[in-house]
Amino acid sequence: MARGKELPLNLPSLDDLFTTQEERDDKAREKIVDVPISEIDGFPDHPFRVRDDQDMLDMVESVREFGVLTPAVLRRKDDGRYELVSGHRRKRAAEIAGLDTLPSIVRDMSRDEAVIAMVDANLQRERILPSEKAYSYKMKLEAMRRRAGRPRLENGAPSAHHFRGIKSRDILAEQVGESKDQIRRYIRLTKLIPEILDLVDEGNVGMRPAVEISYLPKTEQVELFRAIERQSCTPSHAQAIKLRKFSSDGRLSPDVIRSIMCEEKPNQAAQFRMPDEAISRFFKPGTSREEKAARIVKALELLERQERKRSLER
Numbered sequence: 001m002a003r004g005k006e007l008p009l010n011l012p013s014l015d016d017l018f019t020t021q022e023e024r025d026d027k028a029r030e031k032i033v034d035v036p037i038s039e040i041d042g043f044p045d046h047p048f049r050v051r052d053d054q055d056m057l058d059m060v061e062s063v064r065e066f067g068v069l070t071p072a073v074l075r076r077k078d079d080g081r082y083e084l085v086s087g088h089r090r091k092r093a094a095e096i097a098g099l100d101t102l103p104s105i106v107r108d109m110s111r112d113e114a115v116i117a118m119v120d121a122n123l124q125r126e127r128i129l130p131s132e133k134a135y136s137y138k139m140k141l142e143a144m145r146r147r148a149g150r151p152r153l154e155n156g157a158p159s160a161h162h163f164r165g166i167k168s169r170d171i172l173a174e175q176v177g178e179s180k181d182q183i184r185r186y187i188r189l190t191k192l193i194p195e196i197l198d199l200v201d202e203g204n205v206g207m208r209p210a211v212e213i214s215y216l217p218k219t220e221q222v223e224l225f226r227a228i229e230r231q232s233c234t235p236s237h238a239q240a241i242k243l244r245k246f247s248s249d250g251r252l253s254p255d256v257i258r259s260i261m262c263e264e265k266p267n268q269a270a271q272f273r274m275p276d277e278a279i280s281r282f283f284k285p286g287t288s289r290e291e292k293a294a295r296i297v298k299a300l301e302l303l304e305r306q307e308r309k310r311s312l313e314r
Contacts, residue, residue: 030107032103032105033104035082035101035103036101037100040072040074041077041083043084047134047136048088048132053284059090059093060093063090068093068094070090071102071105072084073104073105075107075108076106082104085107085114085117088122112143112144112147113143115142116140116144119136120175133186134187134197137183141168141169141187144168144171144172145168148168188210193218195225196210196224203292204234205235208237209234209235210240212241212243215244215248220247226254228261231258235261242260246260283295
């Protein structure tokens with residue numbers, strides 16, 4: 001007689017037999033552990049700057065008094081060390097405060113999961129520079145596309161690639177509260193040389209001209225930056241469009257760049273530009289050009305009143 005098909009037995013595991021449900025839940029729950037700071041490495045190509053500014057000094061004082069209240073998030077590396085996913089400012093404050101360990105949660109994460117978590121955590125900051133948004137959006141979008149998987153090849157070309165790219169950007173746009181076009185503009189900023197990208201962060205070059213400039217080859221961007229320094233002015237949107245047009249035609253020589261930059265712009269006639277490095281210590285990072293100008297004018301007005309008062313007292 002044929003034997004019937006044997007059914008698998010759902011026997012309890014040893015863990016089920018010798019532990020309580022509370023103990024099993026506690027084991028699965030994330031724990032905060034103190035990890036030696038010397039064993040923690042920064043996130044590769046971390047796009048967010050950690051500045052030793054007044055906000056950092058305030059955080060250091062808080063850490064000295066109360067400790068690090070919010071744990072960092074780490075992932076374990078193949079070499080046994082740890083990689084910092086979120087908490088770069090907390091780690092820096094702990095270092096300055098003289099702590100040896102950092103309270104952390106260690107998670108098992110893939111590279112792309114770590115990228116997405118790192119960007120999401122840092123986008124909660126109060127002030128984010130255009131360059132930080134540019135590189136973080138780029139990193140997260142690339143990670144999202146890799147996680148979605150590579151499309152199957154059909155007739156030698158990747159099918160549905162365009163659709164998948166748009167879908168990933170749709171999701172990112174909804175998550176960060178930006179339009180798809182604005183995300184595209186920010187990502188274009190990653191094509192700028194560091195010197196011009198710094199001008200964007202400082203508020204001296206607007207988003208629209210910066211996007212046009214990003215299409216210039218690096219060598220032409222270097223020549224443009226030299227012209228900006230020599231003439232103490234930055235290109236308007238109309239000038240940036242003209243620079244891009246001459247570049248695409250293969251006619252953007254250093255002389256042409258200088259000629260375009262010499263064109264007087266109605267909004268830049270008789271302007272005075274002060275090097276940012278000379279005044280940056282007086283302002284918080286991310287302060288706009290308009291806010292800097294207003295504060296400088298206010299300081300000059302105060303100085304003028306003091307000088308007038310001194311002259312009357314003589």
